Amino acid sequence: MARRKDRPGPLEPRSEAILRAIIEEYVATAQPVGSMTLVTKYRLGVSPATVRNVMAELEAAGYLGHPHTSAGRQPTDAGYRLYVESIADAATLAPVEQLMIRHQFGQVEFASEQWFRLAASTLAGATHAAGIATPAKPQSCRVRRVDLVSNGTRTASLVLVLAEGPVKQVLMTVETDDEPADLEAVGRRLNARLAGRSAVEVESWLAELRDALPPADSLLVRAVERISRLMHDFDAAGVEDVFSEGLLNVMEAPEFARSEKLRRVFSVLQDRNYLGELFQRLSREGDVHAFIGSENDHEEMHDVSLVLAVYGRMGRATGVVGVLGPTRMAYAQVISTVRYVSGLMNELVDHLYA
Amino acid sequence: MARRKDRPGPLEPRSEAILRAIIEEYVATAQPVGSMTLVTKYRLGVSPATVRNVMAELEAAGYLGHPHTSAGRQPTDAGYRLYVESIADAATLAPVEQLMIRHQFGQVEFASEQWFRLAASTLAGATHAAGIATPAKPQSCRVRRVDLVSNGTRTASLVLVLAEGPVKQVLMTVETDDEPADLEAVGRRLNARLAGRSAVEVESWLAELRDALPPADSLLVRAVERISRLMHDFDAAGVEDVFSEGLLNVMEAPEFARSEKLRRVFSVLQDRNYLGELFQRLSREGDVHAFIGSENDHEEMHDVSLVLAVYGRMGRATGVVGVLGPTRMAYAQVISTVRYVSGLMNELVDHLYA
DNA sequence: GTTAGCACTCGTCGCGCTAGAGTGCTAACC
DNA sequence: GGTTAGCACTCTAGCGCGACGAGTGCTAAC
Secondary structure: OOOOOOOOOOOOOHHHHHHHHHHHHHHHHOOOOOHHHHHHHHHOOOOOOHHHHHHHHHHHHOEEEEEOOOEEEEEOOHHHHHHHHHHHHHOOOOHHHHHHHHHHHOOOOOOOHHHHHHHHHHHHHHOOOEEOOOOOOOOOEEEEEEEEEEEEOOEEEEEEEOOOEEEEEEEOOOOOOOHHHHHHHHHEEEEEEEOOEEEHHHHHHHHHHHHHHOOOOOOHHHHHHHHHHHHHHHHHHHOOOOOOOHHHHHHHHHHHHHHHHHHHHHHHHHHHHHHHHHHHHHOOOOOOOEEEEHHOOHHHHHHHHEEEEEEEEOOOOOOEEEEEEEOOOOOOHHHHHHHHHHHHHHHHHHHHHH | OOOOOOOOOOOOOHHHHHHHHHHHHHHHHHOOOOHHHHHHHHHOOHHHHHEEEEEEEEOOOOOOOOOOOOOOEOOOOHHHHHHHHHOOOOOOOOOOHHHHHHHHHOOOOHHHHHHHHHHHHHHHHOOOOEEEEEEOEEEOOOEEEEEEEOOOOOOOEEEEEEEOEEEEEEEEOOOOOOOHHHHEEEEEEEHHHHHHOOOHHHHHHHHHHHHHOOOOOHHHHEEEEHHHHHHHHHOOOOOOOEEOHHHHHHHHHHHHHHHHHHHHHHHHHHOHHHHHHHHHHHHHOOEEEEEEHOOOOOOOOOOOEEEEEEOOOOOOEEEEEEEEOOOOOOOHHHHHHHHHHHHHHHHHHHHHHH
């Protein structure tokens, strides 16, 4: 069988086995792996010298590197990538773990906001990395109900329940001569006119109202203004909330013993734009997707990997769940866990928006 | 003037000035401070030898320490404590900073949840440490309004607006033969009976209903059950949410260059019990209060200080704002900023719950 | 194609050394 | 009596050095 030394291509089974062994050993120990430890621990049936030859090939192909001449090998991002491709399809979660996760989901209060937190913390616990989850966000929202209730002190709360679940609340100032009864009347009118309406429809009614009612400060108009703005913001927002849990787990990895690298990761994570962009790239792909080290756009994220999956139904409500951890993570475990949890979230969304 | 070498007591003005200078220098540089640098930088009008004598006294009194014989001095927690006592009353924020903060508060949407985030991030920005804020939580809550709206798929959303502002939302399963009209009827009945009621009152109505209506699965009963539970949980919860912002700032401090210490701090911070207990201790004290290093109960928090203040009106709604940072923090700046921000939050609460 | 043998490389660890910072003490000074 | 100059002393950080060991790459034999 011809060897392809220079061009990356399908590897021989033995080379692949060795790459796999190196990755698994490196993931477990965080130390460069030598030829000797490989043959003793992994029963490869060949001598260290042979392994060394193969390792040299793998290095030439870009799958391995070593920090200095006399050190063992460690996988490159390309090596991880190859490994991930080879296991991605097969990876299913052990039934025991499935049961444990399902059990955790059974425990939680039947309130939607809890699920994302739960998904994040479940992922964090099961993978010993950071769990990430966003709420299922619909493409565009509709009004389900509006409430306008007096606070007693020249302010009133406007509570907007969206058909897709989320509840928005803002304060409004009211005139002293607006009686609670007035508020209720306006509330009834709002509900009658707006229930089931989309942002665009609210906006067009607002335009009508403005034309019809010259006194621009009318309570009704101002309420519709606020509602319109809320709905517009909701539709425009890329990623509204990102729950992350278990960032502590990432801190425990030896590669982040000095907090400098970690700080840079956190600072990227903090601004939601990064995750927002990432999620948009994701929404076209179907299954679990891994972004390994330098595959991440930002310089700062080159030492971490993200394993993400979209859940929900395209065109309707979708969200993202996933895991962030050091590049040296147990991909088989992480990918299968993310896949399983996103499946669970799918069930929940189906059940809710069916 | 008699010196009190052994007993800690009121210090001579010169000693206090030197302590202050050491603390300010140490806060700025994070390096142990020597006698020489002190006299050159702080124009003390005495020679290094004299400063050394005073430093020896201060060390004997427990206000200073040095990491090893030939190193400069650094303040102990007791030293910081003395310093804080001496500046605490006087500390007011520079007008420029006041203006900047006030301006930030002016920018935000008029929605209560935003304020806590804003307070936390303002504090973080102004002090280069982590900002912490909790929502203003009333002692006990009352119902303002209940909405029961169908989701279409055997589930309904129960939206509970509390008189104090917060909105709670849970999902309920409904029977297939519960028409939307039924939901609305139940909703009207709930509002008529529960508006303005407290958790206890809801509970007693629930008991009545259970006696009166044998079929325990009636939609009304189940709704009241959920409401009762939500309100009870709300009243029982010590600290419902803690927003913290700018933990990155803390990571930048050189004392946390190795992430181990930081990890332990974060892990304590993560479980809300710790902050909950702390906040309860706080609620008796009036003004800004500092917990310096080892004054914190947990071993893990011995390298950080918390500067906290209660805002709101006792007996009505109260919350906490504050700052977490390394023990070596600029207390004058931090204390005055926390005091100012808590004052702003007071205004907001007054305006809202007046 | 595989393997044993071996020279070579390079990072880690422990050691001793030096330079420098800063102290504490003593004796002189005002 | 408080203050100060002078000085010996202490301790750390930093550097160079050599021993050690892990691991490689190459070569020649199987």
